[in-house]
Amino acid sequence: MSERRFRVPSPRSGAAKVAGIVGATVGVAAAGMALERFLVRRAKADPADRYADEPFGTQRYDESCQIEMPDGTDIHVEVVEPTRDAGRHPTVVLVHGFCLDMGTFHFQRKMLAERGDYRIVAYDQPGHGRSGRLETGEYDLAVLGRTLRAVIDRTTPEGPLVLVGHSMGGMTIMAFAELYPEMFGDRVVGTVLMATSGGLLAETKLVVPALLGRAGGPLLFMVNNATRYGGTFIDRARRSASDVAWLLTRRYGFGSPRPSPALVSYVEEMNSRTSADTVTRYLRTLATHSRYPALAALADTPTLVLVGDKDMITPVVHSEEILRRLPGAESVTIPDSGHVVMLEHADEVNAALLDFLERLPT
Numbered sequence: 001m002s003e004r005r006f007r008v009p010s011p012r013s014g015a016a017k018v019a020g021i022v023g024a025t026v027g028v029a030a031a032g033m034a035l036e037r038f039l040v041r042r043a044k045a046d047p048a049d050r051y052a053d054e055p056f057g058t059q060r061y062d063e064s065c066q067i068e069m070p071d072g073t074d075i076h077v078e079v080v081e082p083t084r085d086a087g088r089h090p091t092v093v094l095v096h097g098f099c100l101d102m103g104t105f106h107f108q109r110k111m112l113a114e115r116g117d118y119r120i121v122a123y124d125q126p127g128h129g130r131s132g133r134l135e136t137g138e139y140d141l142a143v144l145g146r147t148l149r150a151v152i153d154r155t156t157p158e159g160p161l162v163l164v165g166h167s168m169g170g171m172t173i174m175a176f177a178e179l180y181p182e183m184f185g186d187r188v189v190g191t192v193l194m195a196t197s198g199g200l201l202a203e204t205k206l207v208v209p210a211l212l213g214r215a216g217g218p219l220l221f222m223v224n225n226a227t228r229y230g231g232t233f234i235d236r237a238r239r240s241a242s243d244v245a246w247l248l249t250r251r252y253g254f255g256s257p258r259p260s261p262a263l264v265s266y267v268e269e270m271n272s273r274t275s276a277d278t279v280t281r282y283l284r285t286l287a288t289h290s291r292y293p294a295l296a297a298l299a300d301t302p303t304l305v306l307v308g309d310k311d312m313i314t315p316v317v318h319s320e321e322i323l324r325r326l327p328g329a330e331s332v333t334i335p336d337s338g339h340v341v342m343l344e345h346a347d348e349v350n351a352a353l354l355d356f357l358e359r360l361p362t
Helices: 011-044 102-115 141-155 168-179 207-215 217-224 231-240 242-253 261-273 276-287 292-298 316-325 346-358
Strands: 063-068 074-080 091-095 120-123 161-166 188-194 303-308 330-334
Touching: 063 141, 074 102, 074 141, 091 102, 091 141, 091 168, 102 120, 102 161, 102 261, 102 346, 120 141, 141 168, 161 168, 168 188, 168 276, 168 292, 188 346, 242 261, 292 316, 303 316, 303 346, 316 330, 330 346
Parallel strands: 091 120, 091 161, 161 188, 188 303, 303 330
Antiparallel strands: 063 074, 074 120
């Protein structure tokens, strides 16, 4: 009878296979990161970038202050006083969106300040920019509405107002309207809602979940398990993937085929300065946002609804639903523009905003 021999694989050979797989994976990842760095460097090296020398993050102001909210959060506020025709126009209050700061309205603030006939109030939402973070608990849109009221009471206790909100800033205005409907028509004489939503969540995803879902499973897993890993861990992961973040910002924040690299970098920097802890603690309130009834407070107040036609975060359908609830509102859709429409197509947005402001009753 012939003898059959079976070879038992040695543990070392199995380990070698694992090591080979790991090595190959690391190699592929390194190659991918190298490609991303190359693509980002090439995209940023655009000699035709009209904003390459724009001093983003530096705006003149006449007064700045910190407002302490009841929960202890300090809110950073800046005020630009008019240099002529004082009192003829309403004060313009700028309310920025999620993962951004007051610099979102860089070009609108610059335009109005240079004209000199509008008073401007800008502030950083809680957990954003130079405002403080909550010590405990989650952020809530009702709290953001009360924060807006505190800013108004501190900076503009009397006189007409125009509220301008982008994305979550528009939702903040809706929460403000829900809490203080009596302010509209009396104090608030105009409202501008840019790239925002009243809560149309069944049809489309909103804000960060949409971005992370498109970015892939690992990032979504990190956000879903944020409390387990902790904000510090996630912040380090975000910094290590900065090139990916830049490419994602360009892809999902802008609508033009070749947006200004300087603008993309500016938006990505604002995103990256917003801590992961702040991001995760805002997700629930954004995901449950539904304030269509609050729009009734705006029914008799001039309202401008503005959106980019290629907005992938709050698509045009969100603005269309707001317009359906406010049939008297004006509508402006900016071609080839994404979510940060007021930065990407500043000239068009400035023209629409100024036209709206100049037609308000004085």
